[in-house]
Structure formats: C-alpha cells, structure tokens
Amino acid sequence: MKKEKIQLKGITWGHTRGFVPMVATAQRYEELHPEIEIVWTKRTLQEFADKSVTDLAKEYDLLVIDHPWTGHAAAQKMVIPFDDFLPAAFLADQEENSVGQSYASYNFEGKQWALPIDAATPVAASRPDLLKELGAELPRTFEDLLALAKKGRVGFSLLPIDVLMSFYMFCCSWGEAPCQNDEEVVSEETGVAVLKLFKSLTDHIDTRFYEKNPFKVFEDMTQQDEIAYCPFAYGYSNYSRAGYARKLLHFHDLVALRAGDEPMISTLGGAGLAVSSQGKHIDVAVDYARFVASPEIQETLYVENGGQPGHLRAWENTQVNVATADYFKNTLPTLQRAYLRPRYDGHLYFQDHAGDVVVNYLKNGGDEHAVLSELNHMYRNSLMWESNHA
Structure with missing residues (x-):
C-alpha cells in the first residue's frame, strides 16, 4: 500500500518577492524528499502586517512573518x-551573517522565533533615464529631494503603516530613536521638528500615493514616466532585474537631512520564516x-526566484549583484544601520493606529504638539495593553 505523503502548509505574502521563492524552495525540497509535500498560500501585504500569528499558526505549519x-x-508560544x-x-552562522539587525529582530527573551530569510528597509529608488532627461542629479540631501519634489517628480508610500515607519526614520535621522522610555514616543523638540520637515515634503507629493504601498509605488514608477525618484520605500530588488517591469529601477542609499x-536612518523591515508549534x-x-x-x-535558488535574501553572503555575491543592477551592494549600508522598532506584544496596537494620526496631520495640517500628545497617549495605552495581557 502506497504511503501517504507528509503535507506541510505555509502562508506568505502575495508578491513575487514573498511567494515565488517559497514555491521554488518547496519544489526543490520535495524533489530531495519525495515523501514530503509543501503547499504555499499567499495573503495581501496588508493581511501580512495585520493578521495575528496566533490565528495563522492554528492553520499553517510554516509562517512567513513580519518581525514586530x-x-x-x-x-x-504559537x-x-x-x-x-x-x-x-x-x-551562529545566521547571526554572524545577519543583514543589519535582521537576525536580532526575531530574537525575543533570548530565543530565536524565526529565521531571517528576507531582509529589507526603506531605500531610495530612481529612474536613471528620467533623471537624465530632466538634467537632474541623484538627490544627495533633503534640500535636493525637496527641489525635485516641487517639480512633481517624487513619489513614495503614504499609507499609514509606511508613514509611521517614515516618522520613526525622521526621528532617528534627527538624532533621537523613538520609544526609548515609557512616557513618550519622542521628545517634543524632535517630534515637532520632524513633523514639520516631513510635511514640507508631502505637501509636494501627489495624493494618489496615500493609496499605494511600496511595491505599488514601484509599479507606478516603472509603468509610467512621471516619477523619477522615490526617496524611501521598503526595497524590492525585483524592480532592478531586467525584464521584470517595463522600466528598470536603480536603488540607492538614502539622502542626508543636511549637507x-x-x-538617513530607516526603519528595518524584512520577513522571517517561523514554524507553528501546533503542527504534527x-x-x-x-x-x-x-x-x-x-x-x-x-544565494542561489532563493534569490534567483525573486527572493530578497536575509543572509549576508547573498548580498555580497557578485553574480547576485550583476543580476540586480547592484541592488544589494548599493543598499547594504542602509540595511546595516537601520533602526529596529519595538517588538513588545502591545506595540502592534500602537503600530496599527498611530500612522492614521500622522497621515491626518500630513494631509490636513494641524498642531504638531496635539499630534504628539495623541501619539503619546496611544503609546502609553499600548504598554498597558501588554501588561494587561501578560
């Protein structure tokens, strides 16, 4: 009698970078282990950020998760x-070859809850052909960026979650990392300064970007010929690969706030592979x-199938960089200094709601002190949420 195969079910997010390398690695693993079958399912990027790992772990054996x-x-303990x-x-090899704090981002209370198979942070992207047509140099400072934005040639994600990550980035780059004490997200002085700076840029960004996540921004940049530069969006090396999109994007380190x-210091992203404790x-x-x-x-099968690896060896691999217009080499410094945001249980509550407050300010203006007060109230509630659910 034929023995029934062991089947594992996995869940990841529905972009080439998230889905295709998992299918490719599963296919190869099955070829090496014919008694095993691995079936991957995809969810949207928003669901990827929102749906509880606890719920997913009841249904799937393998979970690609966001480090928060x-x-x-x-x-x-799911x-x-x-x-x-x-x-x-x-x-030890995973830790030693971590891209920035990718490995540490899945380490909590002295245990490793996921393996960093994917590394990302907001980086800059450009259309070199459009910049050349404009006679414009690649922006190096915030002032350069603002000048290009005033010409209507800049776009980036203004969804609430991305706005919050950008707010963290501005704070870090101003000299103060957020969420360092239990009372306030950031000091009044830093908070007011960075909100004003952030708004001075978004005032020149088309409102359609309030509806676009990072890869939708890159789709906009590659399918149309309007946006020549994106100053910060979670990088997707797919768009720097020949044949993937209508036009090729080049990726770069971030601008400096001042000459x-x-x-700038961005907010670490990426994805980790976790295993459910509920599986058979x-x-x-x-x-x-x-x-x-x-x-x-x-550095082979994973990256060749659209993945954005989490192992440093892949980022430093010459062939990998040749195939991606030096995406990995050019953005590695950005990854290496990226800020690791809070990961305590209750911070997800803050992360889910705080971006709306900043988006409302960027769209409609208002009192920066009132914005910070609302963020601080929400932040303190998130800390209480954790203690109440401990």
Missing part, C-alpha cells in the same frame, strides 16, 4: 523557538526552514 509579531509570538531544534553552529550629515510534523517543518535559510540556497 515576534513579541506576540513569543508570548503566545511558534517554536529554533534554539530548541537547530544546531547552535547553524544559528555633510550621514545618510514540526521536525520536517524545521528542516525545510533550515534549507531555505541556508547560505547555499539563499
């Missing part, structure tokens, strides 16, 4: 800590996760 979920996942299942040497300053075949799921995160797969 780490604290929640650790608190609920995913396994890899330290209990993988060799210490493998995890002579270091480039945890050992198999862990072995597949190890396979996907291994340097050999990350």
